[in-house]
Amino acid sequence: MSIESWIEILRISLRSRNKTFLTGFILMMFAISLAIIGVYLTPYDPTKSYVVIDGKRFDIQPLLPPGSKMIVETSSGNITLIFYLGTDQLGRDVLSRVVAGARFVLLVAFIATALSSLIGIILGLISGYAGGLTDRIISLVMDAMYAFPGLILAIAVAALIGVGIINMALAIAVVYIPSYFRMMRGVVLSIKSLSYIDAVRLMGAGSFRILFRHLLPNALYSVIAVLPINFADAIITEAGLSFLGLGIPPPTPDWGFDLNRGQKFFVSGYWWIGAFPGLMIIITVLGFLLLGEGLNDILNPRRSVR
Amino acid sequence: MSHVTYTNNDQRSQDDLVVVKNLKVYYRLASSFIESLVGRESFIKAVDDVDLIIKSGETLCLVGESGSGKTTLGKAILRLVEITDGKIFFKGEDIHLFKGEKLKLFRRKAQMIFQDPYTSLDPRMRIGDQIKEPLEIHEIGSRDERREIVYKILQKVGLTPPEEFYYRYPHQLSGGQRQRAAIARALVTGPELIVADEPVANLDVSARAQIINLMKDLRKEMRLSYLVITHDFSVAWELCDRIAVMYLGKIVEEGPVREVFERPLHPYTQALISAIPKIRVRGEKFEAKKIRVIGEIPSSKEIPRGCRFHPRCLYTMNICKTSEPSLIEVEKDHKVACHLYNIR
Amino acid sequence: MKTLLEIKDLKVIYEMGDKAVEAVSGANLNVRKGEVLGLVGESGSGKTTLGLSVIRLLPYNAKIISGEIVFEGEDLLKYDEKDMKKIRGRRIAMIFQDPFSSLNPVSRIKDHFIELFRSHYKNISYEEIIKRSRELLKLVEVPSDKLDSYPHQLSGGQRQRIAIALAIALEPDLIIADEPTSSLDVLVEAQVMELFRELKRSRDISMIFITHNMALVSEIADRIAVMYAGKIVEIADAEEIFINPMHPYTQALMASVPEVGVYKKLRAIPGEPPSLMNPPRGCRFHPRCSYVMDICRSIEPTLKKVGDHYVACHLYK
Numbered sequence: 001m002s003i004e005s006w007i008e009i010l011r012i013s014l015r016s017r018n019k020t021f022l023t024g025f026i027l028m029m030f031a032i033s034l035a036i037i038g039v040y041l042t043p044y045d046p047t048k049s050y051v052v053i054d055g056k057r058f059d060i061q062p063l064l065p066p067g068s069k070m071i072v073e074t075s076s077g078n079i080t081l082i083f084y085l086g087t088d089q090l091g092r093d094v095l096s097r098v099v100a101g102a103r104f105v106l107l108v109a110f111i112a113t114a115l116s117s118l119i120g121i122i123l124g125l126i127s128g129y130a131g132g133l134t135d136r137i138i139s140l141v142m143d144a145m146y147a148f149p150g151l152i153l154a155i156a157v158a159a160l161i162g163v164g165i166i167n168m169a170l171a172i173a174v175v176y177i178p179s180y181f182r183m184m185r186g187v188v189l190s191i192k193s194l195s196y197i198d199a200v201r202l203m204g205a206g207s208f209r210i211l212f213r214h215l216l217p218n219a220l221y222s223v224i225a226v227l228p229i230n231f232a233d234a235i236i237t238e239a240g241l242s243f244l245g246l247g248i249p250p251p252t253p254d255w256g257f258d259l260n261r262g263q264k265f266f267v268s269g270y271w272w273i274g275a276f277p278g279l280m281i282i283i284t285v286l287g288f289l290l291l292g293e294g295l296n297d298i299l300n301p302r303r304s305v306r
Numbered sequence: 307m308s309h310v311t312y313t314n315n316d317q318r319s320q321d322d323l324v325v326v327k328n329l330k331v332y333y334r335l336a337s338s339f340i341e342s343l344v345g346r347e348s349f350i351k352a353v354d355d356v357d358l359i360i361k362s363g364e365t366l367c368l369v370g371e372s373g374s375g376k377t378t379l380g381k382a383i384l385r386l387v388e389i390t391d392g393k394i395f396f397k398g399e400d401i402h403l404f405k406g407e408k409l410k411l412f413r414r415k416a417q418m419i420f421q422d423p424y425t426s427l428d429p430r431m432r433i434g435d436q437i438k439e440p441l442e443i444h445e446i447g448s449r450d451e452r453r454e455i456v457y458k459i460l461q462k463v464g465l466t467p468p469e470e471f472y473y474r475y476p477h478q479l480s481g482g483q484r485q486r487a488a489i490a491r492a493l494v495t496g497p498e499l500i501v502a503d504e505p506v507a508n509l510d511v512s513a514r515a516q517i518i519n520l521m522k523d524l525r526k527e528m529r530l531s532y533l534v535i536t537h538d539f540s541v542a543w544e545l546c547d548r549i550a551v552m553y554l555g556k557i558v559e560e561g562p563v564r565e566v567f568e569r570p571l572h573p574y575t576q577a578l579i580s581a582i583p584k585i586r587v588r589g590e591k592f593e594a595k596k597i598r599v600i601g602e603i604p605s606s607k608e609i610p611r612g613c614r615f616h617p618r619c620l621y622t623m624n625i626c627k628t629s630e631p632s633l634i635e636v637e638k639d640h641k642v643a644c645h646l647y648n649i650r
Numbered sequence: 651m652k653t654l655l656e657i658k659d660l661k662v663i664y665e666m667g668d669k670a671v672e673a674v675s676g677a678n679l680n681v682r683k684g685e686v687l688g689l690v691g692e693s694g695s696g697k698t699t700l701g702l703s704v705i706r707l708l709p710y711n712a713k714i715i716s717g718e719i720v721f722e723g724e725d726l727l728k729y730d731e732k733d734m735k736k737i738r739g740r741r742i743a744m745i746f747q748d749p750f751s752s753l754n755p756v757s758r759i760k761d762h763f764i765e766l767f768r769s770h771y772k773n774i775s776y777e778e779i780i781k782r783s784r785e786l787l788k789l790v791e792v793p794s795d796k797l798d799s800y801p802h803q804l805s806g807g808q809r810q811r812i813a814i815a816l817a818i819a820l821e822p823d824l825i826i827a828d829e830p831t832s833s834l835d836v837l838v839e840a841q842v843m844e845l846f847r848e849l850k851r852s853r854d855i856s857m858i859f860i861t862h863n864m865a866l867v868s869e870i871a872d873r874i875a876v877m878y879a880g881k882i883v884e885i886a887d888a889e890e891i892f893i894n895p896m897h898p899y900t901q902a903l904m905a906s907v908p909e910v911g912v913y914k915k916l917r918a919i920p921g922e923p924p925s926l927m928n929p930p931r932g933c934r935f936h937p938r939c940s941y942v943m944d945i946c947r948s949i950e951p952t953l954k955k956v957g958d959h960y961v962a963c964h965l966y967k
Contacts, residue, residue: 195420196428198386199491203440204413217430371835480922510692511862515906515918537836540865540908544916567911581840582910583865585892599837602805 009224013298021294024228027287031280034102042096043082047251049091053079060091063265066272086272088258089265097253098276104165104248105255105284109234111169112176117227119173120180125211125219127181128188139185146178150233151240158246168247172237176230183226187219225299228292232285239281255281322398323499323531324383326358329392331378335607350606352378354555355392357633360499365525365532367542367563369578370552373606379552380501380535384416396499414444417492421504423484427476427491434460434472437491444495455494462527463490463520482513486520493528501533506541518544539582543567551575554606554614557633561640571642573619574599613645621646654824654856655681655704660717662699662708671926673699673712675880678953681824686850686857688871688888690864694923695877697860701826704858705744706734722823740770743817747829749809752816753801759783759812760797766819786815790845807838811845818849828860843869864907868892876900879924879934886959896961898939933964941965 013021044051050059051072058072066086071078085094127138145153157171191197192215200214241247242256250257255277262274331353353375360366368376381387383394385401394401396412404412420426428436434456441452453472460468463486476484485505492500505521506514518541524530534545542549543563550560551572559572570576577599599618604610610617616626625645633643662674674696681687691697702708704719706726719726721742729737738744746752753762763783767774784794790811792804801809810830817825827846831839847870849855861867867874868888875885876897884897895901905917921938924930930937936946945964953962 195422195426199418199420199426199488200428200439202384202386202413202418203495204410204443205439209443214428214431218428371837482922510694510923511864511903512692512906512919512923515908515916518908519916519918539836539910543910544908578836579910581836583839583843583863583869584911585865585868585904585909586889598841602807602838603835 009299013295016294016298018294018298020290021298024287024290024292024294027283028228028291031102031106031284031287034099035106036103038099038102042093042099044093044096046092046096046100046253051081060087060093062087062089062091063270063273065270066094085276088273089261089270092251094258094272094276097258098255098280101253101255101258101277102280102284104252105235105238105281108165108169108172108238108248109231111166112172112234112238113227113231115169115173116176117180117223117230120177121184121216121220121223123177124181124184125188125216128185129192129207129211129215135185138181142178142181145174146182148175150175150237154237154241155244155246158241163246163249165248168238168241171241171246172234175237176234179226179230180223183223184219187222188215191215191218221299225292225296228288228295230292232288232292235281235285235288321362322359323362323396324358324360324533325395325398326356326379326383327393327395329353329356329358329379329382329394330390331375331382331387332390348607351555351609352606353382353389354609356555356557358550358557360531360533362498363529363531364547365534365545367534367536367546367549368552369536369539369542369549371537371578371603373554373603374552375555375606376535376552377503380418380503380533383533384418384501385412386418410444414440414495415497416499416501417495417497419485419488419492419500419502419505422508423481423488424476424508426488427484429476431475432472433465433474433476433479433487437487437494440491440495446495456490459490459494462493462524463487464516465490480513481509482516485509485513485517489517489520489524493524496528497530499531499533501535503535504537505534507536507538514541521545539567539579551578554603554609556614556643557641558615558644559640559642560633561637565637565640569640571636571640571647572615572644573621573646574615613643652683653680654683654722655679655858656718656720657700657704658718658720660700660703660719661715662696662703663713663715664699664709665711665713666927669927672880672929673926674703675929676717677877677880677882679875679882679885681856681858683823683856684854685872686846686859686870688867688874689858689860689877690862690867690874691877692862692923694879694926696880697877698828700877701744701828701858701860704824705738705742705826706731707738707744736770739766739816739822740820741822742824742826743820743822745810745813745817745825745827745830747832749806749813749833750801752813753809755801758798758800759804762812762816763797763819766816770820782819783815786819787812789818789849790815791841805838806834807841810834810838810842814842814845814849818853818855821853823856825855825857826860827857829862830859831866832861832863839866846870864892864903865909876903879929880926881934881962882953882960883935883962884959885953890958894959896956896959896966897935897963898941898965899935902938902940933962 049062050057053072053074054076056074061070064083064087066084068083068086070081072081083093083095085098088094088097123138127135153175154171157174158168161167161170197210197214200210238247239256239259242254243260247256248254258277259274262277265273333350333352335348335350356379368379370376378387382389396416401412437456437459438452441447441455446452447455456472457468460466460471465471465483465486479487502521506517509517521532522545525532532545534542536542546563548561549563549566550557551574552558553574559566559570559575566575567579570579601618612628613626613631616622619626623645631643631645631648633641634647635641636647657677657679660674660677661672663670663672677700689697689700699708699712703714704726714727760780760783764779767779783797787794787796792808792811796804796808804812831842834842859867859871871888873885874888874891876883876899878899884891884900891900895904902919906919908916919938924934932948933946933951936942939946943964951962951964953960954966956966
């Protein structure tokens with residue numbers, strides 16, 4: 001599908017006045033901007049628990065509540081350090097960690113979604129079109145994968161291949177391949193028997209043309225709307241993996257990881273350490289979910305009769 | 307009284323475009339493991355031993371109700387479905403031996419128009435691009451030439467101005483216009499045979515006449531042969547030279563259209579023709595006694611023994627229950643498969 | 651003959667997004683007791699919407715915005731849903747094109763009858779329902795052992811016959827049949843039409859028979875109304891309308907329909923059916939009419955009595 005079609009979809013969606021979509025779009029843009037430019041805006045280094053001013057190192061006090069200020073004496077005078085969202089148990093600025101965390105989380109989710117959709121869609125195309133034994137075998141494997149609860153499967157794969165951004169993305173991707181496969185295969189099966197496919201076959205077209213020029217574009221529309229929803233799911237899975245310690249190793253900022261750490265301190269009253277990363281997860285996931293729902297309404301409108 | 311049988315005539319006469327011999331298309335139904343072990347699988351005999359000839363330049367109609375096998379036969383002739391047995395010849399050559407270039411040539415010479423104009427066009431492609439596609443596949447003409455060819459053909463089917471219709475999508479066209487686009491697509495490679503599967507059934511009444519007239523004009527202009535598949539007798543009446551009536555996978559009667567309508571020989575044909583709704587005008591008494599048949603069409607899974615029409619026929623004799631009648635020429639050019647005409 | 655149903659100036663719209671499409675634009679129509687009125691038109695003519703309006707089974711995005719539907723003296727449009735429920739099945743019944751629509755795939759045939767009878771007669775006994783169901787099945791020539799079958803076990807023709815049996819079960823005053831034979835094979839269609847004729851003879855039912863097939867409607871209708879783009883353009887006796895069609899659309903329609911056994915030059919109606927979102931000004935048929943005059947382009951003709959016909963056309967003053 002060409003770039004023009006994507007732009008066209010975006011244009012129609014933005015103009016549609018579909019509240020779900022627009023809300024989701026705004027939230028999503030918020031998260032994405034955070035991911036892209038956020039790192040340049042972090043007031044403090046999210047991995048360090050001290051600041052260096054004029055060559056002198058000042059340790060940041062841990063467990064400061066949101067809005068706290070710290071005054072340091074430097075050679076140039078007294079500088080006030082503000083921690084809008086407080087500091088965590090190691091003295092790192094929570095705001096910086098939240099902002100920087102966006103980058104990694106979204107990167108992992110993006111790679112995972114891209115991988116799983118690509119593999120799932122192509123497999124679904126081939127399987128649906130080929131039918132017969134090929135279809136049976138691939139479907140069997142996919143069903144087996146699908147039978148596993150997502151997080152468990154991701155954990156199993158992550159445990160196998162180890163941690164790191166790419167590995168995490170792979171582990172999560174594996175979880176979602178079957179969904180794309182099923183969806184694509186289903187649509188291909190229903191389109192395959194329509195007469196325009198017969199017509200193209202009658203023209204003497206080869207399988208390649210039928211698959212990629214006719215089946216894929218028509219089937220894609222049903223699948224596209226699910227991408228954002230899947231993205232949201234990937235974020236949660238990523239957070240889950242990090243939460244369990246199977247994610248990106250510290251001190252790299254990561255929402256799920258921070259949520260885990262923060263959980264322990266919640267009871268003692270230091271709520272901000274886990275709450276803000278958790279809030280970001282909710283906002284981002286919600287954003288993508290709404291985006292996906294809205295997109296689905298726009299692209300696949302249901303004209304109900306009664 | 308002699309009758310001529312048409313089967314086993316290996317000499318193709320000069321103008322036989324399509325020759326079908328002993329064609330069988332059976333579909334195996336999913337059966338349980340035990341059933342397949344014991345060999346008791348059930349088949350749907352969509353086409354059950356059919357002979358047919360379509361001559362160059364003529365229009366033959368395959369007429370029948372659901373389950374008659376007419377669509378399957380039409381698709382088999384284009385090698386769109388796999389056949390179980392028998393042979394199909396296009397211009398003297400066995401189409402199942404076609405490979406590579408020969409197959410591509412066949413695809414240029416024999417095309418199809420489908421029943422539903424709403425699904426026979428790719429909804430995501432522009433009309434012009436779809437009509438151009440066969441030219442791309444067969445590498446006919448240069449880029450610019452192809453566009454010209456498409457414009458010309460759009461003009462021929464009445465989608466004018468062609469420059470405008472080229473860029474439209476199917477959903478922007480009416481049913482009649484879509485069917486015209488489908489016809490354009492079928493014609494663009496210069497075929498000799500067009501199989502039209504219920505070409506007007508899904509169209510509005512006012513579009514039907516347009517398409518029927520278009521098909522007639524094109525036939526003359528482009529020297530086409532048509533195989534028209536329909537359940538609607540009025541369409542057959544308008545378009546066809548010859549008509550073959552099918553029932554449960556077999557041809558039961560065949561002959562020139564006027565002849566078959568005025569003097570139907572097979573009891574099934576007689577019933578069908580008397581059942582056609584006709585506009586009654588003042589004074590015309592409504593025939594209280596329409597020729598009826600008993601019951602409804604049985605499932606293709608359980609085709610009756612002997613003559614497959616016998617359980618519903620008002621003239622059943624003993625022989626009908628055990629022996630299948632063959633298609634025999636009873637009058638000039640008029641064939642029928644019925645024991646009533648075999649008593650010699 | 652007594653008038654059973656009187657439709658006056660009915661207007662029905664469909665809401666599509668933020669636009670509204672007028673599917674029926676001011677229809678005036680009568681059905682007399684004991685007659686079969688044929689309602690003929692192509693898709694988009696509004697004939698199905700008209701039929702559904704009478705029995706109030708319109709889709710959720712359809713709205714009746716004006717007019718009256720007077721049935722045996724009462725304006726049905728003033729009834730609420732509760733009252734309409736009492737009417738449906740009991741006094742007005744409907745037969746749909748797709749027999750599967752009328753039948754519940756997970757209920758046996760006898761359950762359909764039980765539900766029907768019980769919803770209108772609280773105290774009727776099971777035995778009584780079965781007895782009546784058997785009689786009805788006999789009437790429509792379906793073997794009575796089919797009462798225990800599920801719809802998918804029956805053939806298309808049988809399903810439609812059962813739909814007819816259900817429609818006449820409570821002896822309604824009016825039956826609306828919307829393309830009742832379109833999905834049936836030719837022979838079965840003939841049998842079902844014969845059944846309709848038999849019911850007409852023996853039970854004197856009143857019916858609105860909706861179809862696009864002129865030949866078919868001529869086999870059963872006493873009077874025929876022709877619709878185009880949401881408007882009724884001609885009403886006349888069945889015999890009359892075929893010999894002497896007055897409205898140009900009716901004439902064009904007849905000239906464009908192929909008829910078995912008739913040698914005629916098929917004359918297609920030029921142009922395309924109008925978009926209901928943006929119907930032509932004045933007479934809706936004028937862009938395609940061979941007799942178009944200036945007045946047709948600006949003023950809509952109203953349905954007027956001309957001789958034995960009602961015609962909506964400026965040609966007749």
